[in-house]
Amino acid sequence: MRLEEAMTRIHKQEWARVVASLARRFGDLDIAEDAAAEAFVTAVQRWPRDGVPAHPGGWLTTTANRKAIDRIRRESLRETKHQAARMLHDDTPAEPTGPIEDDRLRLIFTCCHPALAMEARVALTLRLLGGLTVAEIARAFLVQETTMAQRITRAKRKIKAAHIPYRVPSSEDIRERLAGVLTVVYLIFNEGYLAGEGVEPLRTDLIDEAIVLGRLLLDLLPEDGEVAGLLALMLLTDARRPARVSRTGELVTLEEQDRSAWDQSLLDEGHALVRGRLAAVAGGDEQPGRYQLLAAINAVHTYHLSARDTDWSQILTLYDRLVLVDPSPIVRLNRAVAVAEVDGPDVALAEIDRLAGPLDGYHALHAARADLLRRLGRGGDALGAYDRAIELTGNPAERTYLTRRRDQLAT
Structure with a gap:
């Protein structure tokens, strides 16, 4: 493996852990993020010369801690900041981790504090723990990048001004914060499964990370229907990964995928979770939530061998x-x-046209509209819709697919 590839993999694996460690130690998200970034810059400078250390995660954490201490000392001489800096050498026993043992999952619950608006909780956590850029988060919320940057900055300021503690969430906190945590994990998965920008159509690191977090959540809350639903949804969706992009780098739609290439073990696991939720709902008063319904929809899509x-x-x-x-x-x-x-496509087109206002900047609306117009024989209108979808699409595999469909109409 080339050094560049090794460093990229290490960055993807260790970023969340380093940020989590620093935020818990110093109680400041800006310090945690900046120090982690400085540590990775240092690694880029030194590792090509000195080689990748035997324990790169530990090296990055130690370097980031030193960067954070240096920043604290530069910014202020107040005793409280010195105490924070000396925590690195504190020999007192570590605080108990509480009911959440995984470091990344614990900090996701910590960042999803109820004092913040739900959108701010999710955006902040995606930035710090999910490894997503501000542009990627903005696309997930269908807002401008500058707007999302301002929201994240305000969330950090509110945490600091309100002295919101970075304490380990208690069992009572978990239930209150679960909705935000589920949203974070789902958006991380979505960005991985159809990357919004870059040269790669899929980001397998984000897909795998989201599924790991989903499994940890199910271990933590095995009776929660929405947790099981989210994991089932991700498994059933990821099972289609081997057939989703062609060898030529083009997105393959669900209808056209080679279903024999799907991962049967993931399908079996996802279907079993859906059946378990259906049995639980049928036997009680519980109403299925968003993730359970999305999982059930995907179970129907993946049930048959033919579209x-x-x-x-x-x-x-x-x-x-x-x-x-x-x-x-x-x-x-x-x-x-x-x-x-x-x-029929005419009824569906009327419904989609009613969504044009709120979703005008969303490429999937124009792609769906183009397909319906094509099916209705309105080739000229379909060409314009394809052009708009291509203009808004950042994923290379999806752009290649849409371009081919448009060119078929043009000829």
């Missing part, structure tokens, strides 16, 4: 229930795709 056998009526019924739980424009857009299969 022709897909039960679109069942999928539409599940989307009707999902809209009651989550009436967001994106959910309604996805529901419209099912409507096209049940009621």
Whole structure:
């Protein structure tokens, strides 16, 4: 493995751990993020000359701690800051970790503090722990990059001004913060499964990290339906990874994928989780939440070996229930795709056109609209929709697919 590849892999694996360690030790997210970044810059400078250390994670953590201490000493001579700096050499026993043992998951729960608005909790945690850039987070929330940068900055300032502690979440905290944590994990997975920018269509590091966090959450809360639903959703989606991008680097739609290439072990595990949730819901008063319904939709999509056998009526019924739980424009857009299969492309197009305002900057709306216009024989309008989708798409595999579909119409 080349040095550049090794360093990239180490960065992906260790970033969250280093930030988590520094935030817990110094109680300041800005210091944690800046010191971690400085440590990785130092590694880029030294490792090509000295070689990758035997324990790169420990080297990065130690270097980042020193960078943080240097910054604290430069910024202030106040005794409280000196005490924080001396924590590196504190011989007192470490605080108990509480019910969450994994360092990354524990800090995700810590960052999802109820004093922050839900969107701010999620955005801040994605930035610090998920390894996502501000641009990637902004795309997930369908806002401008500058707007998202301001929100993250305000969240950090509020944590500092309100003296929100970086303490280990208690069992009571977990339930209160779970919704934000699930959103963080799901958005990390989504960015990995269809990367918003860059040369790679998929970011397997983010996919794998999200699934690891999902498994840890299920170990922590084995009876929680939404936790099981989220893990099932990610497993059923990731099972299709081997067939999702062609050898020529083009996105392959669900309808066209070679289903024999799907990962059967992930499908079996995901379907088992969905069946378990269906049994639990049928036997009690619990109503399925967003992730359970999304998992059930994906279970229907992956049940048959042929796309022709897909039960679109069942999928539409599940989307009707999902809209009651989550009436967001994106959910309604996805529901419209099912409507096209049940009621026809003209009915679906009317529904999608009603979403054009809130989702005008979302490439998937224009891609779906282009496909419906093509099916209705409106080639000229479809070309314009394809052009708009291509303009908004940052993923290379998706752009290649959309370009081919547009060029087929043009000829």
